[in-house]
Amino acid sequence: MNFSPSSRLAPSALAAAALSAASLVWAQSTLDHLVVQAPSAPVTVQITQEGAGKLGASVEPITLVSASSAPISLTVQQIGAFTVASQIKAYTAGATANTITLKQETADATPGAVNDVWAKLLLGTQAAPAASQHVTLLQIGDKAQATIESEGDNLAATIIQHGNSSGVSSLNIASNGASNTYGSAGAPITLGALSTLAISSAGDNNSYAISLAGDSTAGITNAGSFNTYNIATQLAGDSLALAISGSGNAFTFDFPTTGTSQYKAVAWGSAATPASVTSGNFVAQCGGSTCWVTDTSSNGYTAANLAAAANASVTPR
């Protein structure tokens, strides 16, 4: 076709200049509404936000709903600015083997730089529990806040926070399902300095592997049974508060034994004078640099006894 009109569109140059300028000033990026519902085949979602990003909203979180066996994969990477908080909310229900990866980092990707990143994961509800979810959360920067609320079984979570003394990060985990895995021996939940960890576990057969940085505070409320906690501290001054009920729960502590960062104390509950770890039915044992506490109250022990037993202090050899 060789038409040669006198008035044709002159090709317009693309906005190369604008693209170049965009790299100098961070823009506001938002993704307010993402719903993946009941796919019949795998669905993959990848989100990258650079600048002041926001993903989802409290009234309408990013939603992944899979009613079939088709998995959903959500991967989010946020490289944030310094002054505007990022926000991620994800929700899954009824899916099998969904994968959620959230990575939040500072603009210069320097661990510990001032930043405000905030993530909240709602994994299932009682009416529509999530199952077999694979969750990875990486937050690089201070003032990171993460909340994971899980209703469902067989969750596998990998959580890493990097922060330093200039900010306070927090991680809250509320898990009501069973057979969930939060961190593993090889890839524990890792928190930066001055972090606060709160775990509320009401289900059974869950496992937690946690690595605390210096001057961190960890509080664990366990209401289920046969849960396993593997807790390592890195610096002096960490505090650990446990409120344990249920039976057959196992605690393993890994404390530093050398240098100036030796582990000092574990506040086992809130009692001013901790009871011996051997009281009640908790047994604390140490081997090498590792001490561990075992709840032997597999049968017949009341919550009161367990709470009393939880008032313990453990000191490494």
Place this chain on the structure above:
Amino acid sequence: MGQKIQFKASVMAAAISVMAAGPALATPTEGNILVGPDLDTSGVSTVKIDQSGTGNITSSSGAANGAAFIVDQSAGATTALTIQQVGTTNSLGLRSYTSDVTKVQVFQGADAETGSTGKLGTDATKLVNSNSAVVQIGADATQRAGATDVFLTQQGDNNVAATFLGRATGAFTGTLNLLQVGNGNLADVVVNGQTTAGQTFNIGQSGGNNALSLTANGDQSTGMTLDFGGLTFGRTTSLPGASDTSGNNNVSSYTYSGANSTLNGYFTGSLAGINVLGTDEFKIKTLYGPNNIQVDLASAAATGNKIDVTNFWSNFAIYGKGGAAINLGGSGRLSVDGDLVVYANGGSISVNNTNFYGRSDFSTADGGSITYNGGDVFEMSVSQSGAAHSFSSTNGMSGFVESSKVTQTGPIVNSMVVNNSSADNYSGFYTPSFTLTQTSETGGGGHAMTLYNNGNDSSSWTVAQSGAGAKTLGFTSNTGSAVINATQTGLASQSATGINFAAASGSSFTLAQR
């Protein structure tokens, strides 16, 4: 009183000049009648007939538009036939039964013909009305089609010109120039069986509320060119000028059942041509192809112009300016087998229920909107620039979709709605792809893009939004699988809302916001 002259079969002199006139051209009388059919111009090089007055008739029967006026009983002798009717309600019926006359010139109007090229007057007081001319050159087997130059002009209002050129077994090999100046004129041009390459038919109208009907029948296997409008008249002395652009020509239609031909329609601002203004419309219809058709719209700053194209099987180009609205398709599905180029400057393009089986290229500049509703898309490209503009396929691309590319560039607020509703009967055979771009070099205007995937094929989407203004992106995939890669970059905020994968199947969504 007028005069009645009955020609008898006779051998004419070397030159025939018939004056059947009233007292004067300025005060025409009525009822001059020149009756055929037995005019034998054999051996005559020039025949000139002048009639002035009201109700002049030149025909074989003496009735208005009646039968035929016979020219030349022998072959090839007459070199020029000039008929001039001055006054109102004149009629002419002309058939070139046996003539291979070199030139046939018919003037209806108040101006005298000047020289062999003739001219149209511009003096409004000389524009006379309600004339009719029916000219047949080789229209049936009894007629010769050998005229090389047919020039028909009408000046005034409510004139009717009808030409029937050639037949299936005998092509008209000459050139047609048909000019009308005035208002409410009708030009009906029918070309049959054209087989001679390179033939040109020039049809021009200026004034208001004129109607043009072009019909080409038969397979123009060796090519033919129809130029209509005001730009390419063969006689430069007769071109309507810019001052003749009064617009408001009424329904113009082109019915084309031939093939392998080129139609050029020119509607430009510098030359009058046909201006389709207001709520009027211009229709083009083709039955067979391939043909090449190009239409340039006038630059008149009017809105509401419409060009309706139906049953189109040819390569086609429309260029619009000045807010022209171009509508393609309609209640019946339009098919475009060839390539299509549509351009509107500041105007709008609407495509309805149309199948594109070739490349289709839609573009607007300086604003304007493009609306696409329904039909197959083989390879579509949309380009918009300048002032605020929009593209919408809200009602979907309901046929098969192979490739669709939409690019919007401009500093003002732009919007894009793309709905893939591909529903071919061979699910999985087609893989619709969409490349959608919104950019702006300067200014703070934003971009809005809303996408829907409702097709039954796996589709791929590449989306890019950039520029200084705010950008929004919405994507809803209801059926079928979709793979979408989207980027949003720029100084201002970018947001994605309404990203929905409902009952998605094997889809992926990748979004980068920077």
